[in-house]
Amino acid sequence: MSATTFFTSVQDQLHFVEQRIREQVGDEQHPGLRSALEHLLSAGGKRIRPTLGLLVGNMLGAPEEKLITLGASVELLHTATLVHDDLIDGALLRRGIPTLNAGWSPAATVLTGDFLFARAAKLAAETDYLPLMKLFSETLATIVNGELTQMFSAHGVIDRNNYYNRIYAKTASLFEMSALAAAMVGTEDEIVRGAMKTFGYEVGMAFQIVDDILDFTGDQTKVGKPIGSDLLNGLVTLPAIYFAESNRLDEDVLSLPAGGWKDTARVQRLVYAIRQSDAIEQAMDEARGAISRALGALEESPASPEKDALEDLAKFIVDRKI
Numbered sequence: 001m002s003a004t005t006f007f008t009s010v011q012d013q014l015h016f017v018e019q020r021i022r023e024q025v026g027d028e029q030h031p032g033l034r035s036a037l038e039h040l041l042s043a044g045g046k047r048i049r050p051t052l053g054l055l056v057g058n059m060l061g062a063p064e065e066k067l068i069t070l071g072a073s074v075e076l077l078h079t080a081t082l083v084h085d086d087l088i089d090g091a092l093l094r095r096g097i098p099t100l101n102a103g104w105s106p107a108a109t110v111l112t113g114d115f116l117f118a119r120a121a122k123l124a125a126e127t128d129y130l131p132l133m134k135l136f137s138e139t140l141a142t143i144v145n146g147e148l149t150q151m152f153s154a155h156g157v158i159d160r161n162n163y164y165n166r167i168y169a170k171t172a173s174l175f176e177m178s179a180l181a182a183a184m185v186g187t188e189d190e191i192v193r194g195a196m197k198t199f200g201y202e203v204g205m206a207f208q209i210v211d212d213i214l215d216f217t218g219d220q221t222k223v224g225k226p227i228g229s230d231l232l233n234g235l236v237t238l239p240a241i242y243f244a245e246s247n248r249l250d251e252d253v254l255s256l257p258a259g260g261w262k263d264t265a266r267v268q269r270l271v272y273a274i275r276q277s278d279a280i281e282q283a284m285d286e287a288r289g290a291i292s293r294a295l296g297a298l299e300e301s302p303a304s305p306e307k308d309a310l311e312d313l314a315k316f317i318v319d320r321k322i
Contacts, residue, residue, distance in 0.1 A: 005309070005312040005316075006051065006055065006309040006310070006312040006313040006316065007046075007051060008309075009055070009058070009305060009306065009309055010051055010054040010055060010058070010309075013054050013064065013067065013068060013071070014047055014050065014051065014054070014071070016068045017047070017050050017054075017068050017071040017072050017075065018041070018047075020068055020069065020071075020072035020123070021037070021041065021072045021075060021076055022037065022038075022041070024037070024072075024076065024116075024119040024122075024123070025037050025119075029115075032108070032112075033112065033115055036100055036104075036112045037116075039097075039100065040079050040082075040083070040100065042097065043094055043095050043097045045095070047075060048207075048313070049071075049074045049075060049078055049174060049175060049178045050070075050071030050072070050074055050075050050178070051071075051313070052175060052178045052179055052182075052200065052203070052310075052313065053067060053070055053071050053074060053178040053179065053181060053182040054067050054068075054071055054182070055306050055309050055310050055313065056178075056179050056182040056183055056186070056196050056199075056200075056306075056310065057070070057182035057183075057185065057186050058306045059186075059301060059304055059306035059307055059310070060182070060183060060186030060187045060192065060196075061186055061187075062182060062183075062185045062186030062187075063185065066127050066185045067182060067185070069123050069124075069126050069127060070123075070124070070127065070132075070178075070181050070182060070185065072123050073120045073121075073123035073124045073136070074120075074174065074177065074178050074181070076116050076117075076119055076120035076123065077116075077117065077120040077136075077139075077140065077174065078174055079116055080113045080114075080116035080117045080120060081113075081143055081147075081174075082094065083099075083100055083101075083109060083112060083113035083116065084109075084110065084113045084147075085147070086099040086100065086101055086109075087099075087100075087101040087106060087109045087110065087113075088147070088151070089233070100112060117140070120136075121133075121136060121137075121140075124136040124181075127185060129184065129185065131184065132181055132184055132185070135177055135180065135181060135184070136177070136181075139173050139174060139176075139177040142168075142169050142173045143169055143170070143173060143174070145169060146165070146166055146168070146169020146170050146173075147169070147170075149165070149166065149169070150166055150170070150235070154166060154234070154235060154236075155233075155234035155235070155259075155261070156234050156236065156256045156257045156258070156259060156260070156261055157236060157257065158236050158240070158241055158244045158253070158256060158257065159236075159241075160241060163236070163237065163238060163241060164205075166235075167205060167208040167209070167212075168201075168204075168205065170208060171204050171205075171207055171208035171211075172200075172201050172203075172204030172205045172207075172208065173204070174204065175200045175201065175203050175204025175207065176197055176200040176201040176204055177200070178200055179196045179197060179199050179200025179201075179203075180193060180196055180197040180200060182196070183196035183197070191300075192301075195297045195298070195300065195301070196297070198293070198294070198297040199294045199297040199298060199310070199314075202290045202291065202293045202294035202297065202314075203290070203291070203294045203313070203314055203317055205287075205290045206287040206288075206290035206291050206294070206314075206317045206318060207317050209238055209283060209284075209286060209287040209290070210284070210287050210317060210318060210320065212230065212237035212238055212239065212283070213238070213239055213280055213283050213284055213287070215227065215228065215229060215230050215237065216228060216239050216271060216274055216275055216280060217275065217280060227271060228267060228268065228270075228271035231261055231267045231270065231271060232261065232264065232267050233261070234256075234259075234261040234262070236256060236261075238283040238286065239274050239279045239280050239282075239283045240270070240274055240279070242277075242278075242279035242282040242283055243270075243273065243274045243277050243279040244256075246277070246278075246279070247273075247277075250273070252266050252267075252269055252270040252273070253270070284318070287317070287318050288318050291314050291315065291317060291318050294314045295311060295314055298310060298311060298314075
């Protein structure tokens with residue numbers, strides 16, 4: 001399925017979102033911030049989070065100006081989290097392009113991320129809707145708390161709840177916010193808002209599960225990082241959890257909680273075993289289940305081109321390949 005099937009109807013609005021993002025660094029700011037923002041935007045990305053918000057908002061008749069502002073806010077928040085994540089992880093490449101921290105000092109990188117967080121919050125405030133500001137701050141807190149949990153309480157942990165909480169914080173919370181925020185400026189109907197929140201949550205969970213699958217099955221040159229890099233960093237994702245549950249006495253599995261993930265040869269052996277097992281398909285089935293629930297949340301929405309596009313977006317999540 002082509003991604004353009006759901007991007008097409010919001011292409012013009014996405015252009016304005018991009019423009020609004022670039023406007024956040026004015027002449028009064030340090031010139032390095034503008035070059036940093038241009039560098040980050042040049043790295044590409046599908047802009048799937050603002051697209052989600054635009055489609056939900058358009059479906060509900062939300063004011064276009066507020067949707068564009070929200071789209072820019074969400075994408076800036078996402079970009080800021082990536083800046084800090086890359087620094088924390090010591091990543092030098094993202095999507096094949098050098099990360100900000102590859103050329104900047106840690107201090108300058110942190111401050112740039114902080115600036116982007118501030119500008120994202122400013123844009124959210126421009127909606128003049130206090131509950132939306134509360135949603136923004138709660139989402140940011142969730143993301144930061146999840147990052148801390150991953151740093152201190154996730155390495156070598158083979159536990160489903162730990163995994164689900166991590167991917168909600170890392171990814172699904174921002175998808176959930178994108179859909180819910182758009183619904184909040186589009187309708188007062190709490191049932192509709194709840195349905196859009198569910199849609200965003202399920203799509204976000206599926207998105208991260210598929211990302212974690214691609215960490216085992218993707219093309220290393222296109223993924224931009226070594227195959228099995230999550231395990232190499234001590235993070236046990238859903239495919240590895242399925243494998244561990246079916247192979248509880250496997251020596252490599254047993255070694256993980258005790259730091260076996262630090263042994264590159266052991267991890268490579270484990271990655272190969274996971275790729276040859278049913279674990280990949282089991283994880284994909286779980287992602288498909290999340291998409292099925294997302295589509296269920298859309299069922300009560302009246303027929304519209306935007307509803308069709310949201311269905312295409314959801315299906316694309318589990319069809320995409322890297």
